[in-house]
Amino acid sequence: MNTVNIKINGMPLSVPAGSTILQAAKSAGIDIPTLCYLKDLNEIGACRMCVVEVKGARSLVASCVYPVNEGMEVFTNTPKVIESRKMTLEMLLSVHNKSCLTCKRSGTCELQALCQELGVEDSTSYEGAMPDSLYDDSTYHLVRDNSKCILCRRCVAACANQHVAVIGPNSRGFDTHIGCMFEQPLANVACVSCGQCIVACPTGALTEKDQCADVLAALNDPTKYVVVQTAPSIRATLGECFGMPVGTNVEGKMVAALRRLGFQKVFDTDFGADLTIMEEANEFIERVQNGGTLPMITSCSPGWVKFCEYYFPELLPNVSSCKSPQQMTGAMIKTWFAEKEGLDPKDIVVVSVMPCTAKKFEIHRDDMDAAGEEIPDTDIVLTTRELGRLIKLCRIDFASLPDEKFDPAMGESTGAAVIFGSTGGVMEAALRTAADTLEGRSVDHIEYEEVRGGAGFKEAVYKIAGMDVKVAVVSGLNNANELLTRVKNGEGGYHFIEIMCCPGGCVNGGGQPIQPSSVRNFTDLRAARAQALYTQDQNMPLRKSHENPLIKKAYDEFLGKPGSHKAHEILHTTYVARSRY
């Protein structure tokens, strides 16, 4: 590797050629502050927080985009640098809604942290006119409050990176604001609800639509039987809300906390994931054997499903008709579980904890009411962040909780279900079951390494029962767009495709804990979180969905067999083509 020799604050340093000053400084233990910069996503050098002095340069330079060169001398902490950064912050504050005490991002706000770290003492230095600001809560999943927007464009870049690009800068100068085409509310444009904009936002301008109060109300309603289910990836991320290292598996404490919040049953969406695999593997085999539409594409990710409805409606027949694990679990709670317990499904409130903001949209879709009209499969969706807040609100000391187990009625699951939270996980789980079914035996080789890992686009060919099965796994909608364009043109020859909406899969979902750019730019969050899931899979006694005794019981007692008429009524759904304009 080519290196160049530079000096930072007088300290000699050898760094890879092509590094930016920001990266070089980081390797020397110097953390240059940033606001607009997000690695690989938003590298526009616009906010001027990361300015440094370079010997011989005419003015301060933006270190996030400025490459190092041989003999360069950089100064990161001179009075000139610090004054400039402070002034930048003071000017941002001059048009900022400074309601920090009541802001949801207080404590995790990057603007707030920088003001503290740089010692900004006067938030009124440049006080004057305030621009009119947009407040948009038109969708099910998020709230945009532009009075807290600093115009860093991180959300715009995140949206474009999803090939959605429905938000952008409108107007100019003092009136510049982030909005949608023709100033339409977000609900009127082709937003897929993925929430990647929220986790990119450094301030409180973008937040999930908080439903903690709805959950508290249900928990305190004596006429309601309130049940909770948690998605595979929550156990790998919830700990971050309580300051634990990225990638800590907190399944036991999470269950304990939910029980202490007052949920009557704490269920695992992993049960629904195993069920999804049963139905999806069966659907795949049927399509292969009966000349059905191929490639079949997974349907667990509601952001992806909505994207398909907007951008590739002609490929909707390729999408599996299976409901997502959340909706399968909800549907089984309100039918099978209700029947067994003698409960009226109308009295059951199903709360789900999801890594995902699109799940808040998904529960309102048509054909998501297995127990009868007006009885939604899932009633309320909380993101990981909201659950973190709810636990704090109820003053539960998370770190000191014992490890507890899910309630057995829908708490048993397999390693196959756990890895659903990462890109490649659904494919691997489906292959484990499809291979056993088609081969008619228990196949020993169950680790499908080729579909693992953080790459956005993976493909592999597996020989199953004499047939070459060609699979593709993509995450992030830009990758999905690329793949589907090929499928649409009849290329690829794929049989089975897994698509997850968020880059890296659910572990990097729009509902996950927000890590500041100072962490996100230098840590592989997705890999660390996914590792927690793969480790759990490896340590589980059962690692194939069809070996889950609870799944066998559900089919024996209630559903019949995979793909049965009853299974279709309860576990499958339909899609609609949507217009983008």
Place this chain on the structure above:
Amino acid sequence: MQKRISNLPFSGTPEQEQKLNAIIARHKGEKGAIMPCLQEAQEVYGYLPVEVQTMIAKGLEVPLEEVFGVSTFYSQFSLTPKGKYNISVCLGTACYVKGAAGVLDAISKSLGIQPEECTQDGMFSLTACRCVGACGLAPVMTVNDEVYGRLVPEDVEGILEKYKNGNA
């Protein structure tokens, strides 16, 4: 000031659409194709309503929000149609101190439209402009190519009447 967006029904003709499609075809694949497309589309339609911008976005295969962002960034682009008579009131320094704001208010009140809007019947549109170079006549307004100077708000009604009656 943020741009006003027209809520008048779109009345594009097939001929205009044909012209627009030719414009898009000419610029497709170019770097920065949005700007020339918007410029030429405005020459065809007089303004850039959502219908026109959607055609451009679809044709160039770019996000509609990006097209809209460009159209609201540059002051030359209008999102509201021009009327048969476009009234431009100068709010440059000289006109302003001589009371142009009162003239603008009087027109706005009489026609029932705000600056950057067009009347429902398509007769009048109103814009506030910067210096037209006739400061000696301040406050000044123009109706299409006709210049009116040394105005007071009371003059407005008579001038508008002339155009309404077709005696201009």
